[in-house]
Amino acid sequence: MTKYTFTEKQDTRSGFGAGLLELGRTNSKVVALCADLTGSLKMGDFKKEFPDRFFQVGIAEANMMGLAAGMSINGLIPFTGTFANFSTGRVYDQIRQSIAYSEKNVKICASHAGVTLGEDGATHQILEDLGMMKMLPNMTVINPCDFNQTKAATIAIADHHGPVYLRFGRPKVPIFTPDDQQFEIGRAIRFTEGHDVSIFATGHLLWHAIEAEAKLADQGISAEVINIHTIKPLDQQAVLASISKTKCAVSAEEHQLNGGLGDSIAQLLARTQPTPLEMVGVDDQFGESGKPADLMEKYGLSTNDIFEAVLKVLERK
Amino acid sequence: MNNTTQETASTKIEELNKIASQVRRDIVRMVHACQSGHPGASLGCTEFFVALYFKFLRHHAHFNMSGEGEDLFFLSNGHISPVWYSVLARSGYFPLEELNTFRKINSRLQGHPATEEGLPGVRVASGSLGQGLSVAIGAAQAKKQINDPNLVFVLMGDGEQQEGQIWEAAMYAAHYGVDNLIATLDYNGQQIDGPVDEIMSLKNIKAKWEAFGWDVLDSQGNDFESLLPAMQHAIDRTGNGKPIINIMTTQMGQGVDFMVGTHKWHGIAPNDEQLASALAQLEETLGDY
Numbered sequence: 001m002t003k004y005t006f007t008e009k010q011d012t013r014s015g016f017g018a019g020l021l022e023l024g025r026t027n028s029k030v031v032a033l034c035a036d037l038t039g040s041l042k043m044g045d046f047k048k049e050f051p052d053r054f055f056q057v058g059i060a061e062a063n064m065m066g067l068a069a070g071m072s073i074n075g076l077i078p079f080t081g082t083f084a085n086f087s088t089g090r091v092y093d094q095i096r097q098s099i100a101y102s103e104k105n106v107k108i109c110a111s112h113a114g115v116t117l118g119e120d121g122a123t124h125q126i127l128e129d130l131g132m133m134k135m136l137p138n139m140t141v142i143n144p145c146d147f148n149q150t151k152a153a154t155i156a157i158a159d160h161h162g163p164v165y166l167r168f169g170r171p172k173v174p175i176f177t178p179d180d181q182q183f184e185i186g187r188a189i190r191f192t193e194g195h196d197v198s199i200f201a202t203g204h205l206l207w208h209a210i211e212a213e214a215k216l217a218d219q220g221i222s223a224e225v226i227n228i229h230t231i232k233p234l235d236q237q238a239v240l241a242s243i244s245k246t247k248c249a250v251s252a253e254e255h256q257l258n259g260g261l262g263d264s265i266a267q268l269l270a271r272t273q274p275t276p277l278e279m280v281g282v283d284d285q286f287g288e289s290g291k292p293a294d295l296m297e298k299y300g301l302s303t304n305d306i307f308e309a310v311l312k313v314l315e316r317k
Numbered sequence: 318m319n320n321t322t323q324e325t326a327s328t329k330i331e332e333l334n335k336i337a338s339q340v341r342r343d344i345v346r347m348v349h350a351c352q353s354g355h356p357g358a359s360l361g362c363t364e365f366f367v368a369l370y371f372k373f374l375r376h377h378a379h380f381n382m383s384g385e386g387e388d389l390f391f392l393s394n395g396h397i398s399p400v401w402y403s404v405l406a407r408s409g410y411f412p413l414e415e416l417n418t419f420r421k422i423n424s425r426l427q428g429h430p431a432t433e434e435g436l437p438g439v440r441v442a443s444g445s446l447g448q449g450l451s452v453a454i455g456a457a458q459a460k461k462q463i464n465d466p467n468l469v470f471v472l473m474g475d476g477e478q479q480e481g482q483i484w485e486a487a488m489y490a491a492h493y494g495v496d497n498l499i500a501t502l503d504y505n506g507q508q509i510d511g512p513v514d515e516i517m518s519l520k521n522i523k524a525k526w527e528a529f530g531w532d533v534l535d536s537q538g539n540d541f542e543s544l545l546p547a548m549q550h551a552i553d554r555t556g557n558g559k560p561i562i563n564i565m566t567t568q569m570g571q572g573v574d575f576m577v578g579t580h581k582w583h584g585i586a587p588n589d590e591q592l593a594s595a596l597a598q599l600e601e602t603l604g605d606y
Contacts, residue, residue, distance in 0.1 A: 031462070060485035066451020067489070071459040073440055074383045098448050102432050102441045
């Protein structure tokens with residue numbers, strides 16, 4: 001039985017919409033841009049309440065990134081909204097030159113990341129976005145886990161000066177973090193304390209890690225579940241403190257193994273404290289159409305995949 | 318116009334020509350010193366930069382990134398950084414001797430303009446083409462948002478019109494009536510691989526911008542007599558509900574006879590002999606850096 005429960009499911013993109021609306025009310029510098037996906041990004045409430053601070057860009061993401069860079073120059077805080085695929089791969093050079101290299105205070109907010117986008121298929125299911133964004137100098141990369149954390153992260157990034165990539169998703173997922181939380185960029189959160197294995201999870205996979213922890217506990221295995229919501233900068237201290245106790249780790253994310261959270265942790269461990277690590281993620285494949293839950297099973301992103309990865313890494317200890 | 322103002326106008330043009338001659342010397346010397354860079358369109362746009370910074374741009378003496386309360390300029394075709402750097406230095410943004418560091422290691426004068434090293438006058442990196450217009454439009458809309466009546470200027474290349482993002486931005490600015498923006502298109506007809514007409518013809522570029530809903534003007538960019546009234550005319554037409562573009566005809570390599578009108582000097586540096594020949598054609602009016 002897990003220590004965490006939920007009574008409600010909600011999509012993380014709605015957490016973004018709620019956070020953006022709150023920012024509209026509390027920070028007059030915040031403006032929003034959207035490339036014809038206002039409904040999907042849940043930006044409608046902001047648009048309705050602050051029509052003069054909302055810019056419909058049409059289906060022109062490259063232009064949107066440039067506009068946002070330009071708007072930030074005299075102190076506005078632009079939040080761009082479109083799908084994660086169109087927020088990154090489609091506009092990588094615009095982000096690289098006009099935003100990251102130019103150190104512009106732009107918040108790139110990206111929904112429908114990963115296979116949980118579902119039926120639209122691999123054209124839209126980006127699994128490479130965290131990698132692309134974390135490779136850019138100056139870029140902060142955040143992947144929250146539920147409605148409340150996404151809302152808190154949305155609010156927090158307005159106070160952080162510099163470019164941020166905020167990634168969230170489409171499906172309704174359990175709400176299990178507090179609604180009054182303060183989001184601290186770059187600070188990992190420990191969900192369960194354990195001594196046999198560390199599980200570092202981000203985004204939608206955190207709930208699965210929590211479920212896996214309960215299943216492991218039933219077998220007498222004590223897992224420490226740590227939420228790495230900020231992929232970059234990585235909370236190195238939290239990772240190293242946990243593995244100094246557990247001596248092995250599993251990473252879990254809805255992303256390619258190449259370039260994701262596990263990749264960052266592997267680099268850290270290899271360079272500081274070589275430790276057995278198993279990585280749960282998508283292994284060099286594109287996704288496909290289907291129900292989100294079925295796709296999570298098929299692509300190795302389920303609770304059971306985390307459970308199995310733990311058993312495997314314990315063998316290597 | 319009475320005699321006094323006529324005299325003032327012609328004196329002004331004489332002064333601007335002197336600055337332009339010195340800027341051209343700076344350009345060829347900078348490119349020669351590091352044996353790299355883009356002299357062709359830098360020379361072609363010299364009158365434009367001199368007119369902008371020494372006559373039209375309402376800007377503060379001390380650089381402030383936010384640019385609130387002043388006109389802003391963005392260079393989208395960042396490869397013509399030599400002319401911009403020279404004009405920025407000669408307008409007092411940074412010491413003249415810093416032009417010596419162009420394209421060299423540990424310099425603020427990067428090959429293409431950048432903000433990371435904190436060079437005064439530059440507000441966004443550029444060089445990867447097609448992005449500057451979007452940035453300028455965003456900055457112009459932000460000015461409206463904070464009730465800043467100043468203007469935003471942006472320069473683009475003609476080869477750059479081949480980038481798709483330009484047309485995303487063109488559509489957007491007309492849709493929102495961004496009329497505190499003056500874009501200038503350096504229409505020199507050349508790009509790296511050859512004449513624009515051969516590489517990827519722009520066909521009727523004026524009609525294209527008109528069709529996108531812009532107020533389209535034209536000018537001769539290498540003649541202050543034509544350029545100054547054209548730039549003033551563009552400024553006078555702001556605030557009329559449409560973004561403005563000035564299609565400015567220039568000669569690549571203007572001012573140096575062997576560089577004129579050819580794409581060959583788009584991105585190569587003169588050797589010692591060529592430098593001497595170029596400098597012999599350009600009067601040193603304000604003192605070399």
